[in-house]
Amino acid sequence: MNLPSRFDANEWFILAATVLIYTVILFMPRRFPLSQSLYIWVFNLFLANLVDYVIATKPLDLYDVNDGPDYELFDLLLYLLLYGPAAYVIIYFYDRWKPKGWAAALYVTGWALITIVLEWLAVMFRVYQFHAWTHLYSIPSYIALYTLNLAMFRLLRSLYAKKPGA
């Protein structure tokens, strides 16, 4: 695994964001069984790997993550430590407030907009370097990703009453 070519703003941003998100999560009352929390982490690890591999590498190469096109330690930390917990917070409050219909659409759009602001900040700190990507593309992408996350979580929860062979 490559180490960062320079330990600067982007690495500090990832470390600070990690500390922040885990502080939030660890002070929230536990809501899901551990296996469901683990599922959220795995699902977002999978999504991030898939999306970045398809659109952030050649031939599309829409953006770079961290110091360049090569895969390095802080890319891994970004996947392992940040995407999953962020999705956890979104699913957590969805499950707590249980928005329906337009409220659910507003909830997802609201989180997508918050993420755009965070993404803008991450670009400032050179965590992402856009080539052909813009924040405008991120809005529908985040709405789709969060909707998928919520739909998949609901599906997973519905499976929990069932036993194998049932």
Place this chain on the structure above:
Amino acid sequence: MDHVLIGILAVILVMVGLLLLSLRFTRNVLHPAERIVNWLMSAAVSTHWYIVITLTWKLIEYNKELPVLFILVLNRIFLIPSLTVWVIYGWFHRKWTIPQKAVVTAWWFLPVFGAEYLLHTLGLTEYHRWNQAAMLADALTMLGASLAFAWFFRRLLLREGECP
């Protein structure tokens, strides 16, 4: 070349569809949540490992065309994880003996290695310092990580009163 690529893409899509459908038959052993989570974990490990191999270590170079990328992604994200869920099925099957479990595991290597060699033979991938030992290490890491995770996830489900 385009016709060949579209042909391979079509064959892989059919195989992936059949494999995903076949996972229905694992339900007498695997919890429905296990099927999804183990599949996701195997896909994440397999893609992650492939990113390291191709982007960081540059041991394999692939043709930079979109259909080629889709073929590689389908191989790593759908084909290998679906096969891995079948291996996990075999390992968790209470009535199967150790030799039977070993045979299921051995069968897993055939399509995994076969797909790699096929892509190389068709000229879609090019090897640099990539050899059979590296291929074996890659496959064993994927399988080991997936099985370890599957075991851990089953423990969790058992603790939560979800498994048989």
